[in-house]
Amino acid sequence: MKAGVRKAVLAYSGGLDTSIIIPWLRENYGCEVIAVTGGVGQDDELDGLEEKALASGASKVYIEDLRDEFIRNYIFPTMRAGAIYEGRYLLGSALSRPLIAKRMVEIAEMEGADALSHGCTGKGNDQVRFELTFKAMNPKLRVIAPWREWDIRSREQAIAYAQKHNIPCTVTEEKIYSNDTNLWHRSSEGGILEDPWKAPPDNLFEIVTPPEKAPDNPEAVQIDFEKGIPVGVEGERLSPLEIMIRLNRIASRNGIGIVDMVENRLVGIKSRGVYETPGGTLLYAAHREIESLVLDADTLHFKESLAPKYAELVYYGKWFTPLREALDGFVTSTQKHVTGTVKLKLYKGNVMIAGRQSPYSLYREDYATFGEDDVYDQKDAEGFINCFGLPLKVRAMLKLNGTGSTDYDHPDYSIFKRD
Secondary structure, three states: OOOOOOEEEEEOOOOHHHHHHHHHHHHHHOOEEEEEEEEOOOHHHHOOHHHHHHHHOOOEEEEEEOHHHHHHHHHHHHHHHOOOEOOOEOOHHHHHHHHHHHHHHHHHHHHOOOEEEOOOOOOOOHHHHHHHHHHHHOOOOEEEOHHHOOOOOOHHHHHHHHHHOOOOOOOOOOOOOEEEEOOOOEEEEOHHHHOOOOOOOHHHOOOOOOHHHOOOOOEEEEEEEEOOEEEEEOOEEOOHHHHHHHHHHHHHHOOOOEEEEEEEOOOOOEEEEEEEOHHHHHHHHHHHHHHHHHOOHHHHHHHHHHHHHHHHHHHOOOOOOHHHHHHHHHHHHHOOOOOEEEEEEEEOOEEEEEEEEOOOOOOOHHHHOOOOOOOOOOOHHHHHHHHHOHHHHHHHHHHHHHOOOOOOOOOOOHHHOOO
């Protein structure tokens, strides 16, 4: 029996790992276990969760509805930043962890607990995300990570432990994927997906309709933004939760939002994950189009250069850090005029831009037209090109005056000669 812990607060999902952690903590630490579930859009996964946790040995269960806070304070800020990890991952799991961990600390302090626990493996990213938040919120609380302590080394062994302790388990050795679901996405890892050569099986997808099974006719949808924040769909003003639910439904039936990728985990391991992010894919596409209208080139390009760093901070679990908060300050400043409407056309997994408009648009048809205009003197371009190309001209003139030739004076055309 390990000593030093009276009461532990456990991040509880009701899945295989956290279900067996409750009896394991009681057996190995002799402590009281309080289960905390952060409701971030798992829907039917929450059914019967309290009864299951109590039956597994928990003394108390908190099931917190965090959906609105999740969208307003985590999803939307990250989307406004344009943050995408390694160019493809829209950061679903990574976004929910700091919120859930923060709430765990609040409950631990309220309940007088002296420890926090989670079911993250020692190979994954989530352990870092939970524990960095624990350290930022209350570093005095002890952290217990069973996967780094116990003798269980595989999901097959975890299933056997659950069966031995009479814990109901829906995971089987035939369907052994590790899934995480919230309002933003659903992730799938493990099982057959550990072979990057093998395609995901048809029964893997539970949110997005496979594109080949999507409707044969395209569907249009309009999304409204104010200061970078989505505020309505099809002209109807909606709450953040209503927007996510509606866009998820629209995008899912059109096969939008499936990503199958091999990514670089923080701990140094490459992993293969399959993600379903339907509504989020629409929001990223639409938000980027409003920015293309209203942001000047310097601001847009600089913001794009910072987006990968923002994504990296989120992926690494560094949500509660000065840098992430500072980047948020910059992003908020850029969003003052990101207001308008984008029209999208959806068809079998594809998102196409059908139109965009904003009262703050910097786009001027009279300047951009290829037809006759009275606002742009094309002769002015000559002076601009002379100034813009001056460094190249000076470099070439120096060579001509010195050696009589430039680096490009005698191109080698022999490669084009026929035998």
